[in-house]
Amino acid sequence: MFKNAVEKISKFYEIDLTKNSHADEMFDVLNEIIKFDSAAVFYLAPNDLSLEFGKNFELYHDIKINEKISKILYDKSSGEITDIVKKLIGKSHILAVRLSVKDSVIGVFVIEREKEDFSFDEKLIFETCAKIVANLIKDLELSNVLKLQVKAMQEGLIETHQSYEIIKKQNKKIKENEKLQNKFLANVSHDLRTPLNSIIGLSEALSGKFFGELNQKQQDYVEDIKIAGLKLLGMINEILDITKIESHSLKLNLSEFKVSDAVFEVCNIINPLVLKKKLVLDTNIDNNLSIVADYVKFQQILLNLLSNAVKYAKSKIIIDVSLKGGNILISIKDDGIGIPKEHHRKIFGKFYQVQDTLLKTETSTGLGLTIVKEFVKLHRGKIQVISAENEGTEFILNFPQK
Numbered sequence: 564m565f566k567n568a569v570e571k572i573s574k575f576y577e578i579d580l581t582k583n584s585h586a587d588e589m590f591d592v593l594n595e596i597i598k599f600d601s602a603a604v605f606y607l608a609p610n611d612l613s614l615e616f617g618k619n620f621e622l623y624h625d626i627k628i629n630e631k632i633s634k635i636l637y638d639k640s641s642g643e644i645t646d647i648v649k650k651l652i653g654k655s656h657i658l659a660v661r662l663s664v665k666d667s668v669i670g671v672f673v674i675e676r677e678k679e680d681f682s683f684d685e686k687l688i689f690e691t692c693a694k695i696v697a698n699l700i701k702d703l704e705l706s707n708v709l710k711l712q713v714k715a716m717q718e719g720l721i722e723t724h725q726s727y728e729i730i731k732k733q734n735k736k737i738k739e740n741e742k743l744q745n746k747f748l749a750n751v752s753h754d755l756r757t758p759l760n761s762i763i764g765l766s767e768a769l770s771g772k773f774f775g776e777l778n779q780k781q782q783d784y785v786e787d788i789k790i791a792g793l794k795l796l797g798m799i800n801e802i803l804d805i806t807k808i809e810s811h812s813l814k815l816n817l818s819e820f821k822v823s824d825a826v827f828e829v830c831n832i833i834n835p836l837v838l839k840k841k842l843v844l845d846t847n848i849d850n851n852l853s854i855v856a857d858y859v860k861f862q863q864i865l866l867n868l869l870s871n872a873v874k875y876a877k878s879k880i881i882i883d884v885s886l887k888g889g890n891i892l893i894s895i896k897d898d899g900i901g902i903p904k905e906h907h908r909k910i911f912g913k914f915y916q917v918q919d920t921l922l923k924t925e926t927s928t929g930l931g932l933t934i935v936k937e938f939v940k941l942h943r944g945k946i947q948v949i950s951a952e953n954e955g956t957e958f959i960l961n962f963p964q965k
Contacts, residue, residue: 565758566788568688569795571595575695586616589699593692597685599674604662604696606670609633612651615670626651636661637668648673656680658689662697672696687758759799763792790835815857815941822884822891823850825858829865830882836873837880848884854891855965860938867931868895868958875899875956891964896957902950910948911936 574592590602601619605612605626610633612626628636628651635641639661648659648671658681662670672693674681681689766789768774770782777785826848837844854861872880876897883894902910911932939946943963950956 564684564688565762566791568596568691569759569762572692572695575692575699578699587618589616589696590618593674593696596692597674597681597689598676600677602672602674604670604672604700607633607636607668612636612671620673620675636671639663639666639668644671658686660690660693662693662700664697664701669697669700759792759796763789763796766792786835786839790839793832793835813937813941815860817855818858819853819855820858821850822852822854822893823848825862826865826882826884826893829862829869832866833869833873836870840873840876842873842876843879844882845879846882846884848882849886852884852886852891853964854962856942856962860941864935864938864960865893865895867935868960871931872897872899872956886964889964891960891962893960893962894957895960896955898955901952901954902948902956903952904950907948907950911946 571592574595575589578588578592586604593599593602601621602617603614603620604616606615607613609630611628614620614625632647632651635647636644644661645657645659649655649657652673654675656676656679657673659671659673661668662672672689674689766785769777769785770789826846830844830846834844869880869882872895876899879898881894881896883892883896885892936946939960939962945961947959947961948956949959
């Protein structure tokens with residue numbers, strides 16, 4: 564169930580509620596993740612729950628509530644609200660969660676099944692999905708505000724000075740919402756990492772035969788699950804890193820360590836993907852070289868570059884580590900499809916991907932090289948790419964040793 568949720572949850576980010584005011588697409592995506600018979604989104608007001616979006620929902624009117632219930636619905640510390648909503652709408656098999664943006668509760672999201680209750684796992688997944696839905700609704704409301712603003716300007720309903728003041732305020736709101744979105748992405752990514760780590764851990768336990776022998780087909784399936792889980796975990800970590808980069812909250816935890824230790828550990832992590840593609844991974848490393856750096860971020864630089872190399876290599880990857888003029892040089896080279904020269908400066912941009920038929924088959928956030936470049940800069944280092952179409956790619960990292 565968690566694997567299906569992780570695979571389908573990204574579809575929420577393709578939804579534009581401004582083009583579908585009934586939010587049917589949002590409910591359809593949720594139904595792929597959690598099966599339900601009807602669903603509704605209510606906006607929360609002091610005296611009622613106002614139905615904003617619904618699908619197959621029998622109630623098409625506002626629900627009156629008293630002051631006591633209103634306080635409970637607004638109070639996030641009061642725990643679950645499913646039992647309260649059950650009584651309000653008169654249905655037995657439902658899940659209900661608060662919709663909140665930042666620290667403010669804006670509404671209630673309800674899904675219903677006619678014949679059976681929802682499981683605990685479905686409840687956890689629904690809570691995560693509700694956070695995404697809250698953000699979609701926030702974007703819709705912001706879009707509506709901007710549309711009204713533009714319309715007012717076009718019709719000349721406000722004076723120039725007033726227009727300027729309104730735009731100024733709205734720009735401030737937009738910037739605040741960008742910060743909110745980064746915080747939201749970080750929260751959702753954390754929520755997704757918990758079940759995903761369980762999937763990876765259990766697949767490793769099965770692969771290690773802790774629970775008994777596996778036949779070859781079972782072994783292959785378990786390896787596929789583990790590899791897919793690692794890919795998704797990498798994507799989630801990239802989202803977390805980019806939000807920290809954009810909020811300028813990244814800090815280095817410096818220590819001295821051997822470069823070879825970091826490189827070999829990353830090679831072990833990436834090895835299942837190397838074996839799956841039947842690649843040769845050669846290393847030429849001076850085992851005595853040490854560096855002062857952030858061990859985790861240093862490893863992530865290597866992991867992102869190696870993941871790209873594995874993704875596009877045809878048969879071989881070479882890692883070379885050497886010392887030159889007091890600087891540590893790390894080369895990661897593959898014999899893959901290469902990168903046309905006109906794209907060399909663009910590949911480090913956020914969400915930029917070289918348009919190639921082979922690339923379209925790969926899952927990626929488009930953030931990996933952006934994060935690599937930022938992490939390298941934090942270490943006062945440099946990164947260079949040497950590549951040509953159909954001639955492989957080499958990334959060269961240059962770090963000060965201390």
